[in-house]
Amino acid sequence: MIPAAFDYARPSSLGDAVEALTDAGEDAKVLAGGQSLLPLLRLRLAYPTVLIDLGRVPELQGIADEGDHIRIGAMATHDDVVRSPLVNAACPLIALATATVADPAVRHRGTFGGALAHADPAGDLPAVALALDCVFLTRSASEGREIPAAEFFVDYLETAMDPGEILVAVKVPKLGAGWGYHYEKFHRTAQSWATVGVAAAVHRDDGTIQDVKVALTNMGSTPVRAGAVETAVRGLDPHDATSLAAACDQADQGTSPPADLHAQPDYRRHLARVLTRRAIRRAADLEPG
Known part of the structure; x- marks a missing residue:
């Protein structure tokens, strides 16, 4: 399809960009890389009156x-x-x-x-x-x-x-020394959106998990912090697979996963639990990434 007509501005400074956006009002859209916006324009799911290109700022x-x-x-x-x-x-x-x-x-x-x-x-x-x-x-x-x-x-x-x-x-x-990281993603093809993803950062000391940060992709209308898992995992020996699995089974608490052509909510909840356990173990360097 062809986008609806719009005016185009290409400011060369941040001040000019802010001024252009202010003058254009709520019907303006900001163009960065365009990889998400341009398909929406072509499908007329977005139809701004002004498009402000930030490529030269x-x-x-x-x-x-x-x-x-x-x-x-x-x-x-x-x-x-x-x-x-x-x-x-x-x-x-x-x-x-x-x-x-x-x-x-x-x-x-x-x-x-x-x-x-x-x-x-x-x-x-x-x-x-x-x-x-x-x-x-x-x-x-x-x-x-x-x-x-x-x-x-x-x-x-x-x-x-x-x-x-x-x-x-x-x-x-910067989290500093002693942290390990992993992003675990389940998707249908290499180019597709995540069915579920898990971002994990783990800090180990004296053989136990001293701190952990976990957030989930595509488990609600926003990204979700897995607070219950973070609380349950702290102090665990990451080699204790049974305790770690029990802690990660709380990954879907407080989530509202969507239903679509690719997965239903119960399947996404299952993936969140499995992928969280995998992400934490890999962040702790217990499994190859």
Whole structure:
């Protein structure tokens, strides 16, 4: 199909981009990599009056070390993230999950910030951002804000950003030494959305799990933090398969998995329990990744 008619703006600075978005009002759409938006335009599921292209805004680019966290610009591509030595050294869970996004062609055009702002609960990156307690930096005409990941994802394809806000960057905390990471994903084909995914970070000390962070993909209208599992796993010996399995059987608590052509809720609940156990064991280096 052919998209509905719209005006096109291509600002060259963050200030110009915010001004263009403010002037356009609520009927505007922001274009990052376009891998999610362009199909919606073609199907006329989105029909903005103005499309604001962020491809030439330098303030949205780059990946930087800022001490206790790294800053990933919203317009950094997935390929930038996967190949970044800084990301791989400081927070490899980001790189592991991003490497599973779609295919190389999409990863070369799609953007880190665009995938997060799109807020599809079947996308891989929202759950990772939630697990790592990332912070989202936004900018509007009146202010800049820092929004914790736990508050950023509001509902299906909906975030806490106001209509006049642009996602500028994401702050990813450095967890430091002693942490292991894994992103476990079940999907029908290599390019498809996750039926269920699990992002896990595990800190081991003296043979036990001292801390753990777990979040789930496609188990509700937003990414879901598996709080019951995090509580149950702390203090366990990861070699104790029986206790670990019992703890991970709580992975689907508090979830509302969708029903669609690919899976029913009960199957997704089963996958969440199985994949959480697998992700934690692999993050703890007990199984090959």
